[in-house]
Amino acid sequence: MRYLLRKLGFYLVALWAALTVNFFVPRLMPGDPVDILLSKLGQRGPVTPEMRASTEALLGTSSGEPLWSQYLEYLRNLAHGDLGVSVTFFPAPVTSIIEQTLPWTIGLIGLATVISFLAGVGLGTVAGWKRGSWLDNLIPVTTMFQSVPYFWLALILLFLFGSVWPLFPLNGGYDVYTVEPGWNLDFLGSVLYYGALPALTIVLSSVGGWMLGMRNMMVSTLAEDYMVTAEAKGLRPGRIMRRYAARNAILPSVSGFAISLGFVVAGSIVTETVFSYPGIGSALLQAVGGNDYALMQGIFLVITLSVLGANLLVDLLYSVIDPRTRARA
Amino acid sequence: MFKLKVAVAAAAALTLAVAGCSGGKSDGGTTRGNAGNSSITIFNGATGTIVENWNPFSPTLLQPTQGLIYETLYWFNFAKESEPTPMLGTAFSWDKDGKVLTITTRDGVKWSDGQPFTAKDVAFTFDLIKRTPAINASGLKLVSSVAKDDKTAVLTFEVPSFTAEAAVIANTPIVAEHVWSKIDDPAKSINPSPVGTGPYKLKTFSAQSYVMEKNPNYWQQGKPQIQNVRYVALATADAATAALTAGQVDWMSAFLPGLEQLLKNQKNLTYVNTPAMTTSVFTCAGAELGCKGPQTDPAVRQAIYYALNRDQLNKLAGGGFAETASPTLLLPERDKKWIADPASATTPGAPDVAKANQILDAAGWVKGSDGIRAKGGEKLSMTIQTVTGWSDYISLNDAMKQELKEAGIEIKPTQLSWNEWNNNQVQGKFQLSLDSIGLGASTNPYFTYLKYTTVTTAKVGEAAQNSGNYARYKNPKVDAAVAAATATNDEAAQKAQYAIVQQEIVRDLPYIPIYVNSMLTEFSTANAVGWPSNENKYALPASWKSWDNGVVLSNLQPAK
Secondary structure: OHHHHHHHHHHHHHHHHHHHHHHHHHHOOOOOHHHHHHHHHHOOOOOOHHHHHHHHHHHOOOOOOOHHHHHHHHHHHHHOOOOOEOOOOOOOEHHHHHHHHHHHHHHHHHHHHHHHHHHHHHHHHHHHHOOOOOOHHHHHHHHHHHHOOHHHHHHHHHHHHHHHOOOOOOOOOOOOOOOOOOOOHHHHHHHHHHHHHHHHHHHHHHHHHHHHHHHHHHHHHHOOHHHHHHHHOOOOHHHHHHHHHHHHHOHHHHHHHHHHHHOOOOOHHHHHHHOOOOOHHHHHHHHHHOOOHHHHHHHHHHHHHHHHHHHHHHHHHHHHHOHHHHOOO | OHHHHHHHHHHHHHHHHHHOOOOOOOOOOOOOOOHHHOEEEEEOOOOOOOOOOOOOOOOOOOHHHEOOOEOOOEEOOOOOOOOOEEOOEEEEEEOOOOOEEEEEEOOOOEOOOOOEOOHHHHHHHHHHHHHOHHHOOOOOOEEEEEEEEOOEEEEEEOOOOHHHHHHHHHOOOOOOHHHHOOOOOOOOOOOOOOOOOOOEEEEEEEOOEEEEEEOOOOOOOOOOOOOEEEEEOOOOHHHHHHHHHOOOOOEEEOOOOOHHHHHOOOOOEEEEEOOOEEEEEEEOOOHHHOOOOHHHOHHHHHHHHHHOOHHHHHHHOOOOOOEOOOOOOOOOOOOHHHOOOHHHOOOOOOOOHHHHHHHHHHOOOEEOOOOOEEEOOEEOEEEEEEEOOOHHHHHHHHHHHHHHHOOOOEEEEEEEOHHHHHHHHHHOOOOEEEEEOOOOOOOOOHHHHHHHOHHHOOOOOOOOOOOOOOOOOOOHHHHHHHHHHHOOOOHHHHHHHHHHHHHHHHHHOOEEEEEEEOOEEEEEOOOEEOOOOOOOOOOOOOOOOOOHHHHHHHHOEEOO
16 A cells, blocks of 8 residues: 555656646747737738737736746646636637547547557567467567657558559548548448558557567567476466466566557657647647647646556555565555 | 549539539529530649638638638739739729718629628738738737728728828728628637639538639639539659659649750640849848948949849759849839839849959959958858758859859858758848849839838847848938838839939948749640730739739639
8 A cells, every 4th residue: 555655646646746847848939829819820921019909908928928827827726726818729728629639639649559559469478489480580570660760660651552543542540521420330430441541550669669668578578497397287288378478478568568558648649740640639730830839738747647647556566466576565 | 544534523523513412503504515524733832731720810721721711802914014913802992181081882793602792801810910910910000990882991090191092092901891790719720611702612622632612603604614513632843743744733833943944745734934033133232231241232233233144043943044133122023113123124134244354353352372352350151051952042152153253252162951041041140142023912013122221120130020121220321212102102202212223232232132033834735724824924823822812713714
């Protein structure tokens, strides 16, 4: 119990620190939201000095307020679950933008991460079990995919499977021309079809890591004494591989997996830009482009919470799956 | 494959309409051919998630709000020299002081909900603006706005407001009194089911795409002929290009390097080029207001002006699509009547390095051993900023660097994020910056020459007005002339004042014109024909241009 409280206390401090950084960093960027909004309008039509006044009146951005009082206001609003109003998407509240975009990101990147993890661990297990087999020789190939820059890989795949051989759509989250969003088969099918290629790029570029880690862990586990005992007992090889070797070898991968789940939201920006995917990464990019403090803070908050939450999950999970960590507590 | 999809989609839409799901009456067959199910797709630069906002007064509105749903009293064509086109207004006149504007409105116009449009709606719109500072974006100083009868609206201003004419007649969306009198906060409402007079009305909306459908009550007989218009969001120019060549987009505006190559094998794709914005080297010119660097010396700016090889720059960076600019910063063709001295109508195409050298020699800039000039220990070296990812501007900077070396001038290109670049200009924290002169409310030179007045500037370190005098240029003669021009409605008197302005700025060159940058718009004729062309620029065809969009869409016919 003391162990748990100490952990939770640490997480609360980390959360506060993250929220504070979250507040100050965007404000260190050059320009202010009203300026940027007006300059963007100014490129497409006339902007009068009065427009500045009217925009400020509209957004309620009195830049005269000192930072510390803005900060207190920010913490107070956070406590009420009020993330403010977005400037880029004015007058939409930040919560509604997050609500609209987050499911897409979690759906695409989250699923791809899970698929990649399961495939990597499964293949790694077999590769470690059958060292020197053809599967084992697949590892350098997958790690190569991991080491090429992701955006480059994604663009190449998009070019090949979108333009040269048009198997997959070029962009978007679903076929906007023919289906209506809603819980119907047409829409869900379209979402799966549109998500396939981006998901494939994520799996391709990340499966190598899981596979390599799992394989090496398998190899070192196989050298343990209890493996010899298990074989001496005459257990079936499949059972040894799964119940004795893989169960112990997977421990480091599980913690890695939970942490990478935490980075699902943060890691979505490049994918969503390449595939014009309507997720939270695209929204963050637009927020940064418009110095939209409220929206940036809102999205960073989601990222912070997901990373911290994932770490907390690892901590708690680890004490369940690995008895050795409980020994001291 | 794709065409089939559209047909299926449109057919589905039609069956819905017939089944009465769409709420609107389907068209009574006044149009020809397959207008009933014609549909086109537009990309207007929207990226990422689309948030619903049909409020025509909001700075973050969805662009089709202006032109497709709401209309103005008059419409200006920026693509060529022309008189304003009457839309909801049919006549207007000022009193001699410029304080009272009388507007006659069009008969027989209906709102999309079937209610008649009258001058009362016009009077109400301007009264709403007067009562709500947050939507008074053009800063109209109104005293009152009343309807004398169903056809006449009278606006009264506190001060002579000739210069507000364009904003009033061509940039203010006219809204319906019976709808907007019930809206509590006109600045913050997103106006979810908009009622307008324009050719289209909202059909369906989702965060990735929305569809507008023909307004059957539209006042122009037989228009529009395209039944549905779909808008899509794409993340990048690459995505847009791919969508265009795949036939998923019918209309978009983007500078695509190698456009000719791209469209060569595409029989349905054409493009139109409507240069309207002058790409210029913005200089921080006003030493008095705190600018620092060699560019504060007018001789340096003149030398840059003469040393540039504009023909080469157009080939290297402009894709050959740019047109000749004018040192008066107006457009040589369109604004011919406003350019006083024919000698300064256009910039030279070829460089005149000898002249540049002569100007710098006379001003005391001496060449050093490295070929770069210096004066009083200061090297003739300046940084020039542009935005990361603006590939044409980046090549422009690189090419200019080579050309200016000939005259012993060194420029150092830097690339910044859009925010930082913009902030530097607004604050005056730059030496040279590459930017273009944007569009005004009308083609009257007033909107361009405001950039030269101290009204729109501030000291270095303080924010100048957006799109204002970033150069920190200070010239009492220019200030006086622009002020005098605003006090009259008489074109001849305005010309005389602008002639004074031109004399000053052609010599001082706080903005050094390079060329009028291309504005490329790509069309597909697969689903619709009647687009503006290089021969017939009946509107500014850019897919992001408010008001003009409605005019273009009204002029399209379904492809046979």
